[in-house]
Amino acid sequence: MNPVKDNAADSAEQQPGGVAPRTADDAPGPAGDAPQVPSARPRGRPRSATVERAILDTTLRLIGEQGSVGALSIEAVAQQAGVGKATIYRRWPNKEALVIAAVEAAEEPIPELDGENVRDDLVRLLEAMRANLVGRRGEGLVAMVLTEVHQHPELYRRYHEVVIERRREAMRVVLRRGIATGELRADLPVELMRDLLAAPMLIRKLVHETEVPAELPRQVVDAVLRGIAGTEPEAELG
Known part of the structure; x- marks a missing residue:
């Protein structure tokens, strides 16, 4: 299974009114039961790290191939990352915001320094x-x-x-x-x-x-x- 392909959970974010479909966790218990404690897990699709990583990696690769922000398109990123354009726009409002996020993600952390010399x-x-x-x-x-x-x-x-x-x-x-x-x-x-x-x-x-x-x-x-x-x-x- 493609780890970055949109799935059924992704469509939960697109339900009318922004309400996700009921799940087994939302179902009422038997009559007389105490109210169910709401799950700590957020409703709808989580901001999947796998999806975001695939989008950012694809953005960086296309930047390397094309050499400019102007040549980059959300359509190309979505197609090659295996996601829909809506999935990208839910996370970043425009192309520049996506590129900025990719730049930040590409930076490796400053190495640990022992301070000996x-x-x-x-x-x-x-x-x-x-x-x-x-x-x-x-x-x-x-x-x-x-x-x-x-x-x-x-x-x-x-x-x-x-x-x-x-x-x-x-x-x-x-x-x-x-x-x-x-x-x-x-x-x-x-x-x-x-x-x-x-x-x-x-x-x-x-x-x-x-x-x-x-x-x-x-x-x-x-x-x-x-x-x-x-x-x-x-x-x-x-």
């Missing part, structure tokens, strides 16, 4: 960034968002809030901790260093359209730290 934490952050750039769900997403910034400013605002700023803040915290512990130079320009660390992967992916090798995060961190490390970490880097 700046180098390892920076490598983990850049590895997570690389995974989003080259992963199946994130492929083509960054380029699409950047090209749509003027046509769809709300899309870019949400991408900046959910993706860019979260990553920037995580890196900012690590760099400031490194300054506090003496691992990094006290006069380090944190905002500039954060951009220097992230730029090589973005340039390879978006400007040169070349592969982003798995070893690049480590190479970038080690190269940058040789210039900004305090005296003790610099000796460790050799």
Whole structure:
């Protein structure tokens, strides 16, 4: 059975007056019985995670194939996700809202950082960034968002809030901790260093359209730290 195909429960949301059909749970008990305690389960169709995941995955795939929000259509998403258009519109009011939800869903969580040393934490952050750039769900997403910034400013605002700023803040915290512990130079320009660390992967992916090798995060961190490390970490880097 297709996990995302509309089912009979979906039609419950479309009953006149918005009332779902009675079920066995709603049936009255024998005469004289105490009133039935209402079930905690919501009436009608639940917001199925399986259905939503299929819709969002399909949206991301089509964005990667078509390269723009303008080329995307709700009809195409519905057809390829195996749902009706009404199923999509019940969750998202328009195409831009759907794309924003897909962008948010594509972002992997910030990795756990052990805080033992700046180098390892920076490598983990850049590895997570690389995974989003080259992963199946994130492929083509960054380029699409950047090209749509003027046509769809709300899309870019949400991408900046959910993706860019979260990553920037995580890196900012690590760099400031490194300054506090003496691992990094006290006069380090944190905002500039954060951009220097992230730029090589973005340039390879978006400007040169070349592969982003798995070893690049480590190479970038080690190269940058040789210039900004305090005296003790610099000796460790050799």
